Amino acid sequence: MIGYALRRLGFGAVVMFLVTVFVFMIMRLVPGDAVSLQLQDTGVSKAEADAMRAEFGLDDPVWVQLWTWLGDAVQGDLGTSFYSGESVVDLFLARIPVTVQLGLMAMMLGAVLGLVVGVVAAATRGSMVDGAMRLFAVAFLSVPNFVVALLVLTGLAIWFAWSPPIVYTGPAEDFTSWAQQIAIPVIALGTGGMASVARLTRSSMLESLGSDYIRTVRAKGVRERVVIAKHALRNSTIAVLTLLGLELATVLGGTVIIERMFSLPGTGQLIYQAVLDRDYPVVVACTIFYAGLFVITIILIDLLYALVDPRIRSGKALS
Amino acid sequence: MPSPPLLEVNDLYVQFPTPTGPVNAVAGVSFTVSAGETVAVVGESGSGKSVSSLALLGLLGSGKISSGSVLLRGDELVGAGREKLRRLRGAEIAMIFQNPMSSLDPLFTIGDQLIEALRVHRPMSRRAARARAVELLREVGLPDPERRVRAYPHELSGGQQQRVMVAIALTCEPALLIADEPTTALDVTVEAQILELLRTMQRDRGTALLLITHDMAVVAEMADRVVVMYAGQVVEHGLVEDVLRDPRNPYTKALIDSIPTPATPRDRPMPAIAGNVPTPAQAPPGCRFHPRCPSVFERCSVDAPRLYQLGETRASRCWLHETEPSGSVAETVEEVHRVG
Numbered sequence: 001m002i003g004y005a006l007r008r009l010g011f012g013a014v015v016m017f018l019v020t021v022f023v024f025m026i027m028r029l030v031p032g033d034a035v036s037l038q039l040q041d042t043g044v045s046k047a048e049a050d051a052m053r054a055e056f057g058l059d060d061p062v063w064v065q066l067w068t069w070l071g072d073a074v075q076g077d078l079g080t081s082f083y084s085g086e087s088v089v090d091l092f093l094a095r096i097p098v099t100v101q102l103g104l105m106a107m108m109l110g111a112v113l114g115l116v117v118g119v120v121a122a123a124t125r126g127s128m129v130d131g132a133m134r135l136f137a138v139a140f141l142s143v144p145n146f147v148v149a150l151l152v153l154t155g156l157a158i159w160f161a162w163s164p165p166i167v168y169t170g171p172a173e174d175f176t177s178w179a180q181q182i183a184i185p186v187i188a189l190g191t192g193g194m195a196s197v198a199r200l201t202r203s204s205m206l207e208s209l210g211s212d213y214i215r216t217v218r219a220k221g222v223r224e225r226v227v228i229a230k231h232a233l234r235n236s237t238i239a240v241l242t243l244l245g246l247e248l249a250t251v252l253g254g255t256v257i258i259e260r261m262f263s264l265p266g267t268g269q270l271i272y273q274a275v276l277d278r279d280y281p282v283v284v285a286c287t288i289f290y291a292g293l294f295v296i297t298i299i300l301i302d303l304l305y306a307l308v309d310p311r312i313r314s315g316k317a318l319s
Numbered sequence: 320m321p322s323p324p325l326l327e328v329n330d331l332y333v334q335f336p337t338p339t340g341p342v343n344a345v346a347g348v349s350f351t352v353s354a355g356e357t358v359a360v361v362g363e364s365g366s367g368k369s370v371s372s373l374a375l376l377g378l379l380g381s382g383k384i385s386s387g388s389v390l391l392r393g394d395e396l397v398g399a400g401r402e403k404l405r406r407l408r409g410a411e412i413a414m415i416f417q418n419p420m421s422s423l424d425p426l427f428t429i430g431d432q433l434i435e436a437l438r439v440h441r442p443m444s445r446r447a448a449r450a451r452a453v454e455l456l457r458e459v460g461l462p463d464p465e466r467r468v469r470a471y472p473h474e475l476s477g478g479q480q481q482r483v484m485v486a487i488a489l490t491c492e493p494a495l496l497i498a499d500e501p502t503t504a505l506d507v508t509v510e511a512q513i514l515e516l517l518r519t520m521q522r523d524r525g526t527a528l529l530l531i532t533h534d535m536a537v538v539a540e541m542a543d544r545v546v547v548m549y550a551g552q553v554v555e556h557g558l559v560e561d562v563l564r565d566p567r568n569p570y571t572k573a574l575i576d577s578i579p580t581p582a583t584p585r586d587r588p589m590p591a592i593a594g595n596v597p598t599p600a601q602a603p604p605g606c607r608f609h610p611r612c613p614s615v616f617e618r619c620s621v622d623a624p625r626l627y628q629l630g631e632t633r634a635s636r637c638w639l640h641e642t643e644p645s646g647s648v649a650e651t652v653e654e655v656h657r658v659g
Contacts, residue, residue, distance in 0.1 A: 210380060212418055213421060214424075218408065219414040220413075220435065221407070222409075222436075235426060310471040310473070311471070
């Protein structure tokens with residue numbers, strides 16, 4: 001089990017390294033660098049611009065830049081922003097909590113509600129309740145998160161003349177304001193995940209409920225409630241866990257737009273602005289953060305698989 | 320009848336919904352099982368033998384008993400509430416299945432699965448249930464039960480898994496054990512062990528056994544009486560010795576003739592019944608076996624034959640009995656043929 005976890009971690013480190021190199025290269029292939037964007041229409045001479053590039057180290061060959069950056073990075077220095085001149089690490093640490101809160105709550109909302117809806121739909125298969133739940137799931141799956149956000153915002157504004165506060169305050173400073181501000185983004189980000197979790201839960205519950213081992217449990221005289229909540233649900237979790245891992249990518253991607261819409265000072269907004277400005281150090285750091293979050297989640301999910309399924313624990317492949 | 324029947328199935332119809340309307344997978348099946356006896360239900364795939372047994376316990380997914388009666392010690396099970404059926408399952412009637420490899424929940428230890436079966440019908444502490452689980456595993460001949468009680472299903476072989484299934488089935492000392500092709504998925508040597516286990520269990524506990532199989536050798540080895548099914552109907556039933564030695568129904572005859580023996584010539588095709596069992600939706604008119612029957616004559620394709628009582632313990636569904644001396648005086652089991 002520990003060996004398994006370590007192997008997963010090692011694998012994660014390789015993925016992180018490759019992502020870093022890839023993003024580093026890609027950013028420098030995009031036309032227009034930070035200097036030319038900054039000095040646009042200022043009439044600054046080419047010599048001065050080149051001097052500025054030299055200052056940022058942008059005139060070195062890409063592989064030299066990469067090597068220097070990696071050397072600094074392993075010492076905990078992710079460089080300084082080309083714009084604000086702030087240390088990227090500091091810039092970052094200030095923004096991580098917002099995104100983590102948002103992402104975590106959206107994931108929780110999606111996972112919990114999705115599971116409940118999926119289980120109820122499977123247990124009442126073919127009924128009106130099942131039909132209604134499936135209809136809503138398809139609807140939520142089809143509507144992009146920012147549209148959900150806009151609809152909720154508009155609806156609240158029209159019917160209740162209410163809109164969330166604009167300036168972000170942390171939960172420690174003013175909890176009510178924070179809750180009001182973050183509720184709609186969480187709902188917008190969570191509903192898509194909820195819909196896919198619900199659909200997958202329903203179908204894997206139905207598959208499980210039709211299986212031989214469930215027939216055995218029923219033949220033992222076990223109550224249907226226990227059949228569903230203990231045996232069928234547990235056997236459906238593997239598929240749902242996999243989906244949750246993938247869902248994280250969607251939610252993280254969603255934070256970029258949603259943070260921008262609701263002016264939440266998270267990493268999503270940071271990366272958005274940094275890409276526009278070609279602020280290489282910030283973009284690279286943001287990407288590494290997102291990739292890291294993703295890699296860690298996948299590892300956690302792999303470990304959860306092993307926790308749920310003894311066949312994975314003992315190294316046997318899934319049947 | 321030597322003893323009053325434990326289980327009495329009368330004119331059972333089991334219906335499945337299909338896009339083209341409901342079809343009867345089981346059409347008018349009747350049989351009895353007395354306490355302590357072994358009754359084999361035999362037939363090809365698609366004859367409705369498994370469906371009949373699953374229907375008794377309400378374990379069919381989409382299928383429903385549409386008419387007929389199932390009496391357990393005189394108590395009607397058709398139309399009984401779900402809770403009543405649930406209380407009977409495992410306690411009075413237990414079941415083991417064809418695929419032991421997929422019949423145990425892969426995520427729970429076999430100990431947990433036994434404990435669940437023990438505690439669902441009678442109040443029992445977890446500790447007592449665990450001790451009993453180890454005991455049961457020992458009784459079904461699983462080696463090293465103290466350790467195996469903590470094993471997961473995938474850590475056992477198919478034969479061992481089927482032993483666990485038997486142990487689960489025996490937890491509450493049921494009066495009837497339904498074994499649905501219990502050895503079909505197992506090796507021949509393991510098959511012999513499992514059959515021997517079932518026989519021992521039955522002898523020691525007086526459990527009645529309803530054995531669903533397609534294997535005449537298993538029937539010969541295990542059963543007191545045999546019920547032969549074809550396309551959702553009983554075509555012949557009687558004592559095993561009688562039926563195997565002198566099959567009266569052309570289908571039973573063909574089934575027995577298709578068992579290869581050392582004397583079967585190797586240079587000719589294996590004896591087999593040509594064609595397939597019709598699906599319930601396309602059951603032919605008249606006798607359901609007539610398209611494949613070697614003794615077919617005109618009447619067979621027009622009218623459906625009744626089940627003729629041939630002697631006290633014997634019956635067969637065939638028009639041939641109409642002209643036979645014993646057939647002409649026979650009283651019929653079913654008076655009217657019901658339209659499905």
